[in-house]
Amino acid sequence: xxxxxxxxxxxxxxxxxxxxxYRFEVFxxxxxxxxxVYLLRVVWVALYAHNAAPDGVLLHQIITYSAVALLxxxxxxxxxxxxxxxxxxxxxxxxxxxxxxxxxxxxxADGTGEVLxxxxxxxxxxxxxxxxxxxxxxxAAVFGAFALSFLLGYLVGFCLNFTLNCIAFWTLEIxxxxxxxxxxxxxxxxxxVPLLFFPAGFQQAIASLPFASMYSTPLLIYIGKxxxxxxxxxxxxxxFWIAVLGxxxxxxxxxxxxxxxxxxG
Amino acid sequence: MRDVYAQYxxxxxxxxxxxxxxxxxWFGFTIVYHGTAIAxxxxxxxxxxSMNGWDFRNMAFLYALWxxxxxxxxxxxxxxGEIPQWIRDGEFDRLLVRPLDELFQVISTPGAIxxxxxxxALAVLVAAVAxxxxxxxxxxxxxxxxxxxxxxxxxxxxxxxxxxxxxxxxQVDALRWIVLQLEQExxxxxxxxxxxxxRLLLAFVIPFGFMxxxxxxxxxxxxxxxxxxxxAVGVLTPLVGIVFLVVAYAFWRFGLQRYQGVGH
Numbered sequence: 001x002x003x004x005x006x007x008x009x010x011x012x013x014x015x016x017x018x019x020x021x022y023r024f025e026v027f028x029x030x031x032x033x034x035x036x037v038y039l040l041r042v043v044w045v046a047l048y049a050h051n052a053a054p055d056g057v058l059l060h061q062i063i064t065y066s067a068v069a070l071l072x073x074x075x076x077x078x079x080x081x082x083x084x085x086x087x088x089x090x091x092x093x094x095x096x097x098x099x100x101x102x103x104x105x106x107x108x109a110d111g112t113g114e115v116l117x118x119x120x121x122x123x124x125x126x127x128x129x130x131x132x133x134x135x136x137x138x139x140a141a142v143f144g145a146f147a148l149s150f151l152l153g154y155l156v157g158f159c160l161n162f163t164l165n166c167i168a169f170w171t172l173e174i175x176x177x178x179x180x181x182x183x184x185x186x187x188x189x190x191x192x193v194p195l196l197f198f199p200a201g202f203q204q205a206i207a208s209l210p211f212a213s214m215y216s217t218p219l220l221i222y223i224g225k226x227x228x229x230x231x232x233x234x235x236x237x238x239x240f241w242i243a244v245l246g247x248x249x250x251x252x253x254x255x256x257x258x259x260x261x262x263x264x265g
Numbered sequence: 266m267r268d269v270y271a272q273y274x275x276x277x278x279x280x281x282x283x284x285x286x287x288x289x290x291w292f293g294f295t296i297v298y299h300g301t302a303i304a305x306x307x308x309x310x311x312x313x314x315s316m317n318g319w320d321f322r323n324m325a326f327l328y329a330l331w332x333x334x335x336x337x338x339x340x341x342x343x344x345x346g347e348i349p350q351w352i353r354d355g356e357f358d359r360l361l362v363r364p365l366d367e368l369f370q371v372i373s374t375p376g377a378i379x380x381x382x383x384x385x386a387l388a389v390l391v392a393a394v395a396x397x398x399x400x401x402x403x404x405x406x407x408x409x410x411x412x413x414x415x416x417x418x419x420x421x422x423x424x425x426x427x428x429x430x431x432x433x434x435x436q437v438d439a440l441r442w443i444v445l446q447l448e449q450e451x452x453x454x455x456x457x458x459x460x461x462x463x464r465l466l467l468a469f470v471i472p473f474g475f476m477x478x479x480x481x482x483x484x485x486x487x488x489x490x491x492x493x494x495x496x497a498v499g500v501l502t503p504l505v506g507i508v509f510l511v512v513a514y515a516f517w518r519f520g521l522q523r524y525q526g527v528g529h
Contacts, residue, residue: 027439028438028439028442028443031439031443032442032443032446035443035446035447035450036450038463039450039451042454042458042459042460043309043316043454043458045458046316046317046454046455046458047309047312047313047316048313049317050313050314050315051312051313051314054312054313055312176290176291176293176294177290179294179298180293180294180297180298183297183298183301184297184301186301187301187304187305192305193305193308193309193312197308197309197311197312198308199308199311
């Protein structure tokens, strides 16, 4: 069992080493995070100056919410499957198909390595964020539920990115769509403004999309707006989206993989 | 020089038409980028009545002024931001031996730009002016035109300053990135919400405040601009733009004279 996984662990380690060479990006992502944390503080303070607590969300809760959302973004904004897009562009995907490995698993391992490296950036980023704002710390049980929900949200994001990159089997160019997806996810997932603040009609429409599973659900668990008796329901919905998007991704992957020969590289 | 520039736009347009799908994609991209930014402001200001006295309509006007100025610069002078890349590749050295001003050559290099963002920005501006019930007199139109032109010059000057730094430091991407982020995110809100140091920085050091906040405060008849300056400073944007461009161009000439190539 372990021996079968060994190559994929190596793929993940290699991806981490590759990411570590982009020192400049590390520097800017931490610097930019500090700027955003400052910005979220002044924006929410200015808004709360004239309104006590809409929907029962207190100022310290919203600051915690937004700061944790930014830290989650360090991981969720990464396109873990961009390797697929690159490999379709230069044609090297053909070679991977000849290797005795599962290509989707290889991409998952590579993406996970990339994510683990950027995940490590959370530590210095958190340290800097704490200089600028106060972040509430929930009980261990709530934090555990948050971590689990975040993991589920990550898998939803993986399926979305994977599906999108599979579209490159047909169109080759998807970087614009990729960025658009990131912005839409940030907004409709509740990463910028909590979904509680959206007008009621919009909230219902957004609830029927998968984006809330990525930011909103883990964050509302973190600040206690989703109480323990609703955990099962909230995470059930996340699992539902993983299943639905997983099936869609599989179908598109299979159809795309068959086209590879035609594309020519 | 005018013929060169006309040729430039002809080639630009032809290149864009060649990649029609890409063009449509990037237009969608522009709409989604600004759409999500404005939507986030809208959600905030449906929940909260105002931000330091600015409601959503005011904020949309603030955003529109910045957007038009930024799009003007991005449409006409986008290649200025590519200078560091050309210096790294050694491409830039080619411009030095031609009998035309180097900056003009940079600006007249086709960049496959279609004015989609500018068109969208003008549409947002018209909508924001209507939403704020501003009296559209001839004076108002001239003032807004001067303000966005001045704003575009500020934007261009900043790009030129950063690109000039590439004569000494080959890698300036980090600097550009941070300044761009300051610009995009800090121009979205009224300057008065920031701490005093940041307000001063955005007014006098990197004068993004003159791109939209000061003129918007004046045009919307606000009574405070966060720094206790007379409200009429809002009309100084064109002047700030010209002064800043002169400073940036002087720095550019200075850098150019000392530039000795990166060793190709």
